[in-house]
Amino acid sequence: MRFQIVLALAFAGVALPAGSGQTTVTRHAASPTPVASPEAAPQKTLSTRVVAYQIDAHLDPPKHTIVATETLRYRNLTGQPQKTFPFHLYLNAFQPQSTFITEERRDDPDYQWKPASFGAINISHLEVTGMGDLTNQFHFIQPDDRNEADHTVMQIELPRAVPAGAEVEFKIAFNDQMPEVVARTGYLRDFYMVGQWFPKVGVWWKGAWNCHQFHNTTEFFADFGSFDVKVTLPQNEIVGAGGDLISSTNNPDGTKTLTFHSEDVHDFSWSASPSFTDVEDSWTGSAGTVKLHVLMSPGHLASAPRYIQVLKGTLALYDQWIGPYPYDRLTVIDPPHGGSEAGGMEYPTLITADTYWFMPKGAFLPEVVTQHEFGHQYWYGMVATNEFEEAWLDEGINSYMETKGMDALYGKDTSVFNLPFAQMGEDDEERVAYLHKPDTDPIARFAWRFYDSGAYGAITYGKTTTVLLTLEKIIGEETLRQALHTYFMRYRFTHPTGEDFIKTVEEVSGKDLRWYFDQAISGTQMLDYKILDAHSDPVNWYESEDTAVKNSDVLYRTYVTVQRKDDFVFPVDVKITFDDEKSVIEHWDGRDRWVRYVYDRKSQLVSAEIDPEHQIWLDRDFFNNSYTVTPDNRATKKLSNILGFASEWIAQLLAWIA
């Protein structure tokens, strides 16, 4: 999920490579043409399929409810008999005493509960094939905080254990009450974003069930498998889903039933609205052709070409840099105005974007969000890390890749804003996000244990990106990219850990990087180097000025002192430039608190600069990284002029009442 929101006020253009395929825009009365049935398609076994869900859901738009039945076949690949099974019931988070809402209020005392935000998932029937009706056997558990009012995880004890290697079939009837859009799911007017909507079994991981409660900062974690989902809803609804459309049948009662199939994924979501406009396109990469469906909400159609362009550009970049996109489809949901709570979210083969009716060309909010959510197809979708416990592995790595992708497509210093009067690059945006709350928590922390949601966002997204950008200085950008490629190819369709990632980077780079990751990932140290002092002085300073002037070979002693202000130890380069246009590069391991360089030369100091290549993005203060002997006050004057003008202008406006 994308947290940063970027806004802009003026215009600029950017050139993008033309995408392949032809864009078509249609206002459907019905959903897209079905593809071949799964039986006819060749069997894919990209993942180890643990789960097979069959869901039959009926949407009731006036009541905002879904009545559904679910059949889950679970393969016990845990290596031991299993008698206990936990299930996520995410929609129960949207209740006033849930852990999710309690944390919302904790982080924002102004947060007000709205009755329309109420969401629920009620189990009306639960049976296990061969074991009978167990509806009365399940109970809610709270493994994270013991909040008994939190019903986002239920657990069922089976009468007898499922042997290792065997399958067990759960049959569940449930009812969803959809909330007004909140935290990635819900309805808004005629729009539905249906995510995290069915009972989802936990993951057996590291020798135990991993099924955390739903927190206001956490996302999801699930096993791979297949989904066969039937959705029945009014015939005028236009539907986008995270699966191939197998069939569409109109029913006599004015509804239609759409059947979707998806495999080698760990979740299934869908969206519906009669107001969508479907913009279709396609892109062909190393794994074949990908059909693109962009479902645009009213008033946003102008952003559709932008979504398509950035999708095609990103698909090509990821195909080249990281690995193939193996699915044959990708659906983008554009939430309607006011529905940003449903925007900027990732599900397997379905993402939600975000835009506004007025979006200047030089403000790349739609592009940033779309690229970020698409990137999650790799970092979450395929490399399915545990978002509860190691969110940096999906959000952080994905944000780092977002900087690379956006920079490649829109320019390094202009990839967020490229306006006539102001610019901003993705690298800077992520670093600024990190500086918002840089040192409350280590990156490697369970998502709900961060100081607050702001710290979670700043550190998980911004700091991880900044850590990886700084890692480029140690191992090189190309080596890091190669490491990510190796990590992806090795761990796709599995649940790797942070340790797997670090080991892969060390292996590919051939370097021991523990000293770095221990500080950057496991620690909260801040990095700040400063030019503490820099000046030149005549060596014979005690001689009178007249004597010194007569001597044309005046020798100067130059002192440059570099200080490590904070606790993060990092080797740095220091470039010292003299007025004979010659420079010296010093390398300091940074272990001590400060280091002083002394030079006796016939030239005087012009400037001293730490990290002259500007690669240490973790440095919290770039301005103290350099010192020029001669001041240059142009930047100060420029800002002073703007501040003064603004102050005069505010005074003029207020004085209107005089």
Next chain:
Amino acid sequence: MADATPRTFFSGASLVWGRQRVLWLIYVVNFALAYFATRGTNERIAAILDHSLAARQIVHGFNLGALASLAANPESPLGGSISASLSTAMLFTVFMVFATGGVLATYYSGQRLHSGAFFEACGHHFWRFVRLTIYLVVVLIPVFILGEIMHRVYNRIDKQSISPMPAVHFLEVAVVLVLLLLICIRVWFDMAQVISVAEDERRIHKALRRSATLMRHNFLSLYWLYLRVSLVSWIVFAIGLHIWMTHLRPESILAPFLLSQFLIIFWQGCRLWQRASECIWYRGHQRAIAVSTPSYEPLPVISQQPQAAPTA
């Protein structure tokens, strides 16, 4: 009956141009207050940027990342700048309440007042205009309520409509209506100020009543007079900002400074233009009444001095 003919419109501009000392006085006070409001911030910024090579990101372009990084700097160079600007804006408002008496006396007399007379007029009318400002704040309360109602209607339309555009169009119309209403109120209160100065009217509520009567009978001409000046000021301001943002080199310092100050002066000049035009209009109105009123006794000629102006 006086009318807001093009002659009044241009005569107002001519009067502002001819009495530039008034404009410069206000500008200097505005500039000085802004200078003091931003001085501390500027000094903190200078301490960080003047010897740093990283400042070049701000010189050569306008890197929002560098600016955001500056804002996040541990030294907090930008902290407190908004509150300082708001404080000096309040001071400037008080100054304008004070100066308005002198400004209107100058414009109504049509003569160059020496400093002593100018500030005497300022002091003479100060407390009246304080009371008038209080009345204005009271009158603005319903406008704020109206604005709040429109905001709620906007939210309601936005929430209910499938497309964002109906709410956007409603908002556009609502903003224009509120702005037009605010101009209307300003015309009313400006006229009350002119009457107060021209007739040396101490009773503000009476000046407001007379001003309202005048507006009722001459609404279109007075309103159009103000609206035209407002349009000119907004258009020039927008063009100036556009030039600043798109046509000036990022490295240039002097040109943006001159342009920004021109915009401030021009904006202030337009406000004075409205006041000067209204003074001229009122003077013409008084003359017209004097000529048209049947009288057995010849009416006294309306003096150029506000103190000598007869009550109608």
